[in-house]
Amino acid sequence: MGGGAHVGCTQRLWFPHTKEGTCLVKYPLSERGGIIPLYFASPFLSFRPSNLAPASRFRTFPPPPSPLPPCRASPSLTVARKEHEEGRGKEKKRRSSTMSNSASGMAVCDECKLKFQDLKAKRSFRFIVFKINEKVQQVVVDRLGQPGESYDDFSACLPADECRYAVFDFDFVTDENCQKSKIFFISWSPDTSRVRSKMLYASSKDRFKRELDGIQVELQATDPSEMSMDIIKSRAL
Numbered sequence: 449m450g451g452g453a454h455v456g457c458t459q460r461l462w463f464p465h466t467k468e469g470t471c472l473v474k475y476p477l478s479e480r481g482g483i484i485p486l487y488f489a490s491p492f493l494s495f496r497p498s499n500l501a502p503a504s505r506f507r508t509f510p511p512p513p514s515p516l517p518p519c520r521a522s523p524s525l526t527v528a529r530k531e532h533e534e535g536r537g538k539e540k541k542r543r544s545s546t547m548s549n550s551a552s553g554m555a556v557c558d559e560c561k562l563k564f565q566d567l568k569a570k571r572s573f574r575f576i577v578f579k580i581n582e583k584v585q586q587v588v589v590d591r592l593g594q595p596g597e598s599y600d601d602f603s604a605c606l607p608a609d610e611c612r613y614a615v616f617d618f619d620f621v622t623d624e625n626c627q628k629s630k631i632f633f634i635s636w637s638p639d640t641s642r643v644r645s646k647m648l649y650a651s652s653k654d655r656f657k658r659e660l661d662g663i664q665v666e667l668q669a670t671d672p673s674e675m676s677m678d679i680i681k682s683r684a685l
Contacts, residue, residue: 554652556659557588568662575602578613587656611649612636620684630684633663639670
């Protein structure tokens with residue numbers, strides 16, 4: 449480094465510049481204990497220790513406090529939290545089950561299968577009307593039609609603003625004068641029914657039909673004219 453000189457209370461030092469154009473500076477201490485501030489001046493640096501405070505006046509900070517011990521929950525609070533988490537788990541599982549049923553179809557009550565077998569094998573009923581019970585997430589029996597009831601009785605028991613499934617044992621005579629019967633599966637979805645109900649019955653129809661082995665004709669109807677006796681006869685022949 450270069451030389452230095454004292455002028456009054458100001459010391460001036462000359463430093464050679466580095467390649468990057470900066471100065472290499474070493475911070476000296478004043479007689480009063482403070483750090484000498486540097487005042488840049490070209491081409492030298494100027495130190496002025498007269499305005500510095502003594503070291504005893506510098507502020508000191510106490511050491512940081514020790515960390516607090518971990519908080520431990522009471523046993524009653526732990527039990528309440530556990531019950532809350534279990535309740536949330538059950539609710540999540542129930543919602544997942546509901547969404548799964550909506551996507552793949554509702555479960556089918558065993559009574560539906562047994563009554564359908566009685567209609568097919570023993571002809572104990574003329575028709576059976578089914579509905580979806582959303583509370584238990586199942587397809588259940590809504591009404592049983594006795595053998596002596598007619599097709600008009602069957603049409604009258606379908607609600608005007610609610611969806612239903614139904615099976616009807618239809619007897620007819622062919623052109624060759626042969627007595628026959630066919631089991632119709634009717635999906636009743638009126639225009640005035642709820643949108644959610646229509647979607648639920650539509651998504652559950654295929655699964656429900658697979659549970660009823662022996663269906664021969666399928667019919668979709670949104671109003672009575674689409675399931676009139678003429679349409680039933682034409683589909684049966």
